Amino acid sequence: MNNRHVELLGKPIKAKKRIVAHINALRPRQWTKNLIVFAAPLFAFSINFSSFSGSAFAFLAFCAASSGFYLINDIADVESDRQHPVKCKRPIAAGLVSVPIAIVMAVLLLGGSVSLSWMFSPALGAVISGYAILQVAYNLCLKRMVILDICAIAMGFVLRASAGAAATRIIVSPWFVLCTAMLALFLAIEKRKAELRLAKLKGSKPRAVLQQYSLPLLQRMESIVTTGAVVSYALWSSGPVVRGASTSWMLVTLPFVLYGIFRYQLLSDPQEIENDVRSEFERGGRSERPEEVLLKDLPILITVVSWILTCFAILWLKHQGLIQTGF
Numbered sequence: 001m002n003n004r005h006v007e008l009l010g011k012p013i014k015a016k017k018r019i020v021a022h023i024n025a026l027r028p029r030q031w032t033k034n035l036i037v038f039a040a041p042l043f044a045f046s047i048n049f050s051s052f053s054g055s056a057f058a059f060l061a062f063c064a065a066s067s068g069f070y071l072i073n074d075i076a077d078v079e080s081d082r083q084h085p086v087k088c089k090r091p092i093a094a095g096l097v098s099v100p101i102a103i104v105m106a107v108l109l110l111g112g113s114v115s116l117s118w119m120f121s122p123a124l125g126a127v128i129s130g131y132a133i134l135q136v137a138y139n140l141c142l143k144r145m146v147i148l149d150i151c152a153i154a155m156g157f158v159l160r161a162s163a164g165a166a167a168t169r170i171i172v173s174p175w176f177v178l179c180t181a182m183l184a185l186f187l188a189i190e191k192r193k194a195e196l197r198l199a200k201l202k203g204s205k206p207r208a209v210l211q212q213y214s215l216p217l218l219q220r221m222e223s224i225v226t227t228g229a230v231v232s233y234a235l236w237s238s239g240p241v242v243r244g245a246s247t248s249w250m251l252v253t254l255p256f257v258l259y260g261i262f263r264y265q266l267l268s269d270p271q272e273i274e275n276d277v278r279s280e281f282e283r284g285g286r287s288e289r290p291e292e293v294l295l296k297d298l299p300i301l302i303t304v305v306s307w308i309l310t311c312f313a314i315l316w317l318k319h320q321g322l323i324q325t326g327f
Contacts, residue, residue, distance in 0.1 A: 021096035022105070025074065026067035034062040036157060037164035039180065042308070043236075044170045045246055045315050054167035057120055061113045061128055062160055068109035069135045071102050076139075123166035131159045146212040150188040150221075157184035175236035175244050182229035186261065189225060190268045193218040197268075226261060233257050240325050247325050249314045256307040263299050 037058040041051035074081065074092040081093035091097040114132060118125030134155055142152040161180045165172045196213055199206035239248030293300055317323045 018096060021091040021094075022101075025071060025091040025097045025102065025105070026109075027070045028067075030066060030070065031063045033157070034059050034066065034160055036160045036180070037062060037167070039161050040165035040170050040172055040176065041168050042311055043176050043245070044165075044172070045318070046168065046170055047312070047315060051168040051170070054121075054169075055164045058117075058124055058163040058167035061117045061120075061124065062131070062163060064109045064113035065128055065131060065135075068106045068113065069132075069139075071106040071109070073139065075099055075102050075106070121167055121169075123169075124163055127159055127163045127166050131156065131163075134159065144209050146209055149209055150185065150192060153188035153191065154181060154184035157187070173236075173243065175232065175242075178232045179229065179236055182225055182232055185225045186222070186229050187264075189218055189222050190264060193222065194268045222265075226265075229261065230258065247314065247318050247323060249318070249323050250311070252314065253307055253310050256303050256310065260300060260303045260307070263297070263303065264293065267293060267297065 038052075038055045041047060041055055071092075074090055077087075078093055078099065081087040081090055087093060092099065092102050110132065114125065114128055117128040134152060138149070138152045138156075143149050158177065158180050161176070162172070164170075165176075192210070192213055193215065196206060196210050196215060196218065199210060234251070234254055235242050236244040237248070237250035237254055239245050239250065241248070244250075314323070
């Protein structure tokens with residue numbers, strides 16, 4: 001094979017590599033966080049084509065908006081990322097995606113997400129706009145403010161859940177907001193706990209906001225939020241007697257929630273993180289990245305799928321009149 005053939009074969013390979021790099025720059029693995037937009041119709045037992053299509057639109061809008069901000073963050077941190085042993089592999093830092101192209105992508109994604117959301121539903125547009133404002137505030141100052149950084153991360157999840165309700169015109173109950181907020185705070189605290197433990201194990205200097213936290217403090221916060229999450233979900237699933245779920249049979253799903261929380265705590269346990277670092281040092285603790293826990297931890301994945309299937313089964317049985325609002 002002559003050099004001309006090698007050159008011709010190399011072009012599509014390089015083109016394919018660049019396409020993959022541009023897709024990776026959007027961080028598609030992070031999109032699993034946006035699946036929470038489907039929670040509102042599921043909690044409201046509103047499972048139909050209209051609610052699914054509305055939630056799907058909200059999911060795509062959040063994927064576009066979040067990817068736009070990931071691009072902006074990578075552009076702003078490109079020089080520091082190039083000095084980082086892991087972040088240097090990100091497409092923009094590695095030079096696989098140019099900064100001008102990344103800027104155009106970010107503008108198109110953010111502009112398209114916000115404008116199309118307002119056209120689809122003013123309520124959804126307001127939620128997406130609120131998320132955009134939150135991200136700007138987080139990146140400018142909130143991520144460097146102790147406690148408020150955790151609250152900002154949790155608020156991002158609450159807005160995602162609210163987007164599902166806004167897109168489907170479902171009026172969510174206070175229990176839904178409370179459960180979502182408690183679980184979101186739990187994930188944010190676990191993320192900070194894993195980051196702090198990881199920095200200590202690697203012997204690296206944690207960023208300024210992490211230096212204001214300690215493991216005992218985060219564990220006390222975790223205890224309060226975990227209790228709140230479990231109690232609020234248990235009360236909601238108790239049924240109409242407390243103006244919660246439409247049937248008390250939702251209590252059947254409580255063991256899945258308990259196991260999921262306990263499993264996630266196990267993954268963020270200091271000993272587990274230490275074992276994780278030893279086996280995969282360059283990547284660090286899994287609970288630092290919630291999206292990878294969902295994608296790669298089989299017990300968590302099975303628990304989430306089982307919870308969804310059980311909710312669908314209860315919904316179907318209720319519609320068939322085989323179960324009542326109470327036991």
